[in-house]
Amino acid sequence: xxxxxxxxxxxxxxxxxxxxxxxxxxxxxxxxxxxxxxxxxxxxxxxxxxxxxxxxxxxxxxxxxxxxxxxxxxxxxxxxxxxxxxxxxxxxxxxxxxxxxxxxxxxxxxxxxxxxxxxxxxxxxxxxxxxxxxxxxxxxxxxxxxxxxxxxxxxxxxxxxxxxxxxxxxxxxxxxxxxxxxxxxxxxxxxxxxxxxxxxxxxxxxxxxxxxxxxxxxxxxxxxxxxxxxxxxxxxxxxxxxxxxxxxxxxxxxxxxxxxxxxxxxxxxxxxxxxxxxxxxxxxxxxxxxxxxxxxxxxxxxxxxxxxxxxxxxxxxxxxxxxxxxxx
Amino acid sequence: xxxxxxxxxxxxxxxxxxxxxxxxxxxxxxxxxxxxxxxxxxxxxxxxxxxxxxxxxxxxxxxxxxxxxxxxxxxxxxxxxxxxxxxxxxxxxxxxxxxxxxxxxxxxxxxxxxxxxxxxxxxxxxxxxxxxxxxxxxxxxxxxxxxxxxxxxxxxxxxxxxxxxxxxxxxxxxxxxxxxxxxxxxxxxxxxxxxxxxxxxxxxxxxxxxxxxxxxxxxxxxxxxxxxxxxxxxxxxxxxxxxxxxxxxxxxxxxxxxxxxxxxxxxxxxxxxxxxxxxxxxxxxxxxxxxxxxxxxxxxxxxxxxxxxxxxxxxxxxxxxxxxxxxx
Numbered sequence: 001x002x003x004x005x006x007x008x009x010x011x012x013x014x015x016x017x018x019x020x021x022x023x024x025x026x027x028x029x030x031x032x033x034x035x036x037x038x039x040x041x042x043x044x045x046x047x048x049x050x051x052x053x054x055x056x057x058x059x060x061x062x063x064x065x066x067x068x069x070x071x072x073x074x075x076x077x078x079x080x081x082x083x084x085x086x087x088x089x090x091x092x093x094x095x096x097x098x099x100x101x102x103x104x105x106x107x108x109x110x111x112x113x114x115x116x117x118x119x120x121x122x123x124x125x126x127x128x129x130x131x132x133x134x135x136x137x138x139x140x141x142x143x144x145x146x147x148x149x150x151x152x153x154x155x156x157x158x159x160x161x162x163x164x165x166x167x168x169x170x171x172x173x174x175x176x177x178x179x180x181x182x183x184x185x186x187x188x189x190x191x192x193x194x195x196x197x198x199x200x201x202x203x204x205x206x207x208x209x210x211x212x213x214x215x216x217x218x219x220x221x222x223x224x225x226x227x228x229x230x231x232x233x234x235x236x237x238x239x240x241x242x243x244x245x246x247x248x249x250x251x252x253x254x255x256x257x258x259x260x261x262x263x264x265x266x267x268x269x270x271x272x273x274x275x276x277x278x279x280x281x282x283x284x285x286x287x288x289x290x291x292x293x294x295x296x297x298x299x300x301x302x303x304x305x306x307x308x309x310x311x312x313x314x315x316x317x318x319x320x321x322x323x324x325x326x327x328x
Numbered sequence: 329x330x331x332x333x334x335x336x337x338x339x340x341x342x343x344x345x346x347x348x349x350x351x352x353x354x355x356x357x358x359x360x361x362x363x364x365x366x367x368x369x370x371x372x373x374x375x376x377x378x379x380x381x382x383x384x385x386x387x388x389x390x391x392x393x394x395x396x397x398x399x400x401x402x403x404x405x406x407x408x409x410x411x412x413x414x415x416x417x418x419x420x421x422x423x424x425x426x427x428x429x430x431x432x433x434x435x436x437x438x439x440x441x442x443x444x445x446x447x448x449x450x451x452x453x454x455x456x457x458x459x460x461x462x463x464x465x466x467x468x469x470x471x472x473x474x475x476x477x478x479x480x481x482x483x484x485x486x487x488x489x490x491x492x493x494x495x496x497x498x499x500x501x502x503x504x505x506x507x508x509x510x511x512x513x514x515x516x517x518x519x520x521x522x523x524x525x526x527x528x529x530x531x532x533x534x535x536x537x538x539x540x541x542x543x544x545x546x547x548x549x550x551x552x553x554x555x556x557x558x559x560x561x562x563x564x565x566x567x568x569x570x571x572x573x574x575x576x577x578x579x580x581x582x583x584x585x586x587x588x589x590x591x592x593x594x595x596x597x598x599x600x601x602x603x604x605x606x607x608x609x610x611x612x613x614x615x616x617x618x619x620x621x622x623x624x625x626x627x628x629x630x631x632x633x634x635x636x637x638x639x640x641x642x643x644x645x646x647x648x649x650x651x652x653x654x655x656x
Contacts, residue, residue: 218579237583249577251546255565255591263583 003060004094004307006047013047015307020060023099025073030100032067032085036118037093039314039323053091054268062093066108066117076102084108086117088125088274096328103275106282111290119296119322126238126266127156128281130214134236134264141211142167144201144228146221149177149320152238154184154297156214161185162293163284171197180320198224217242226253237263297321304328331388332422332635334375341375343635348388351427353401358428360395360413364446365421367642367651381419382596390421394436394445404430412436414445416453416602424656431603434610439618447624447650451479454566454594455487456609458542462564462592469539470495472556474549477505477648480566482512482625484542489513490621491612499525508648526552545570554581565591625649632656
């Protein structure tokens with residue numbers, strides 16, 4: 001089958017088409033003809049050789065996809081040939097075909113396009129996991145979502161609003177991104193380039209007012225994150241794009257405010273964990289997608305032959321929402 | 329009624345007897361004739377004016393007690409005059425009488441003395457909360473308990489062993505203390521004065537092998553704690569007696585190992601939280617106390633007129649287990 005592979009012969013690795021054996025669906029797996037896949041930041045790291053592929057996963061990029069069931073492996077009961085499906089992958093989306101465990105696959109509702117479906121898994125499952133499982137978000141709590149216009153950010157705003165009626169503060173770096181966050185349901189939009197987010201939050205919600213923070217930035221925000229959190233507050237790290245070394249960390253607020261600080265990624269979780277997450281996510285959100293309360297935010301759609309343009313857009317932070325590859 | 333009060337006229341505050349109004353049991357409260365109370369480190373801080381009394385709580389020291397129900401307030405259904413009870417207090421144990429909400433009171437089983445009962449609430453409820461609620465200890469996990477011979481430490485070792493069949497590593501500062509930990513069920517005893525605990529744990533259980541750490545020490549142990557934790561590991565802070573400032577804190581392991589760091593105290597929790605904790609604790613441990621699988625570790629018993637000797641013993645870290653005051 002035709003796939004996109006990394007050519008790292010030159011200094012700057014580039015994607016190029018190549019051949020690769022079409023995967024065989026194992027027991028309980030589906031072979032899917034890929035219609036769309038979506039970019040993730042991990043792709044850019046993997047391209048540079050900086051993101052080791054977890055054991056047992058496809059070395060081909062692409063952590064999510066939508067497509068049509070081509071054939072079903074032994075024991076499959078939930079899907080059959082021709083079904084439209086989408087879901088999270090351990091890898092393998094940048095290809096004509098991929099395999100997925102039937103319990104990791106979700107049926108694409110009639111009202112949803114392949115592009116929309118491919119834009120959902122990584123960001124919505126990550127946001128759902130961060131808010132609901134790790135962050136234990138409760139009704140009407142106050143949540144601060146950094147990088148609000150990122151893929152995960154846009155999903156998290158919507159989920160926090162529609163599942164928990166949360167008060168939502170976001171940070172982002174431009175007016176356009178903040179407007180997008182507002183349109184999705186953010187209550188307070190903060191331009192981190194111009195404003196101190198802790199100060200803005202204090203003004204709007206008061207001292208020690210945040211119940212949950214979803215952070216991708218790391219050390220530059222540590223101090224302000226901790227000072228913004230209230231009693232029993234939670235700080236969930238999904239990445240640390242701004243650095244990970246905190247010069248002087250004070251443990252006292254962790255004890256005094258009974259804080260929880262935790263980190264998590266989705267990709268290296270067990271299949272069982274991902275199945276449960278997928279199932280619980282879809283049970284609590286499918287209706288909201290149908291009613292258009294929830295919708296994936298798509299920033300751009302490229303033909304997969306233009307993958308380099310797509311990667312460039314992401315590496316320059318030009319996207320607000322997901323970047324889709326089509327046309328496999 | 330007769331109580332112990334702080335005389336802070338001189339440089340070194342001392343406890344002395346005084347008079348105080350006998351409390352009135354409010355709705356659903358019991359008035360209890362105190363038989364025994366037990367010391368807590370918070371008492372020493374409060375004596376020095378360094379532990380603000382939570383709003384609505386008695387300014388009299390004493391965070392736990394055992395005694396006999398003197399009278400029952402309106403609406404009390406679970407206890408009546410003459411019942412032997414024990415439980416956690418927000419304060420008020422250093423006195424002839426105290427009040428306690430009936431749902432915070434537990435019936436003292438026949439096999440248990442007043443001294444034993446008074447030695448249970450703070451350390452066992454704190455340890456139970458830390459291991460089971462905050463630390464989510466699972467069957468056969470590996471747990472590291474710092475200050476293993478402290479009151480909470482001795483309770484945590486027993487609970488981890490008998491409720492979850494855990495592998496238990498402990499740290500303490502003397503052979504006597506480590507022997508006590510071993511007798512209670514610790515698998516690996518580490519003298520922190522002579523050995524690097526992270527190294528000892530690596531030797532015995534392997535790299536990244538600890539699932540849960542209960543820490544009272546704080547910054548001096550940060551680095552070794554984080555490096556000892558394995559995937560999905562949890563670090564629970566109950567105090568930070570050794571300091572709270574960590575230089576150069578690295579957030580990376582929190583993300584990579586999906587760690588959870590949390591702090592908690594028991595005293596400032598809501599009444600509702602404490603009721604639930606008390607109930608759940610007793611439901612899962614009463615039988616184990618009866619079978620003598622669990623037992624409070626009592627280091628010394630003083631008459632309450634000797635409270636200064638008792639405080640001195642604690643401030644010098646001479647106790648391994650609880651210090652009891654008797655004879656109110």
